[in-house]
Amino acid sequence: MSNNASHAIVCNDFMIPSDTSGIELYVRNKQRSDITHFDGMRTVLFVAGSTYPASTSFDLALDGTSWMDQLALAGYDAWLVDVRGYGRSTQPPEMAQPAELNPPIVRTPVAVSDVATAVNFVRNRTGGNPINLIGWSWGAALMGCYTCNHNDAVHKLVLLAPQWTRNTPSASDTGGKLGAYRIVQRSTAKARWLNGVPDEARDTLLPPAWFSAWADATFGPSPDAHIKAPNGTVQDSREFWSAGRALYDPSQIHVPVLVVHAEWDHDCPLDLSRAVFSKLTGAPYRRWVEIGEGTHSVLMEKNRWQIFGAVQQFLEDTVPGVCESLKE
Secondary structure (H helix, E strand, O other): OEEOOOOEEEEEEEEEEOOOOOOEEEEEEEEEOOOOOOOHHHEEEEEOOOOOOOHHHHOOOEOOEOHHHHHHHOOOEEEEEEOOOOOOOOOOHHHHOOHHHOOOOOOHHHHHHHHHHHHHHHHHHOOOOOEEEEEEOHHHHHHHHHHHHOHHHEEEEEEEOOOOOOOOOOOOOOOOOOOOEEEEEHHHHHHHHOOOOOHHHHHHHOOHHHHHHHHHHHOOOOOOOEEEEEOHHHHHHHHOHHHOOOOOOHHHOOOOEEEEEEOOOOOOOHHHHHHHHHOOOOOOOEEEEEEOOOOOOHHHOOOHHHHHHHHHHHHHOOOOOOHHHHOO
């Protein structure tokens, strides 16, 4: 439990069964101790991208507070989930074998199924009402895919740095034959994070202590530390996104949508967010926020407060007759 001047935040961790025998999903919840009931409009579920865990992104305390903390203190019921193979969720058995012995694992449909499992778990604990979804990068694609088929389960949707079709490989694709998973080294993570950032802006954009806090939480303290990341998303990029084939149709999303992008995002450039935004024609309303001086990981940089504020405003906005009519 962590405290600020006026409220305590309660943190609970869960391991929930997936739709695959032997595979459990790690789910974390944070909420204020003085609030005992939350409806769907005050409930948020996060899912991260294709390389790192949700817990060390959305619940990383920088200068004493994480994004989950911020939402909990504002009166939200904040949740995150790691899809299988990531973070504290069960690693599929292929990840215990040499990568080259198996094809890429945790393709998008499998991950979307894990999202569905987590959404059902959260909704069952919060009265069954539609909830808010926040997806980052590949996680935005997962949330988009899920929402297309389950609009009735979603109140509002936030897409952070969404991927879309492109004519270049994904940033995670180093070429060659893909095995079940890839090795991601702590020693190379910072250079990739800051790709494209002017040299003079690097230490202020991502304070060294902030990077160390994230790297210690994600990899462990050893400079030689590494993690395994499933390659299903890289295979999906080759077969679909980088081949001009989308895995979902944004026009089939019928809930309010916020798209957030940052100026120096080289993983998912501006054109990708623009393309997604232009196709959200079925949403009752849509909004795009562009953050200056930020990378693909802007949610853990000096300007993260802008994302926190933009997302919270979007979640709290009420347009008479719009959100209410969607659920009738």
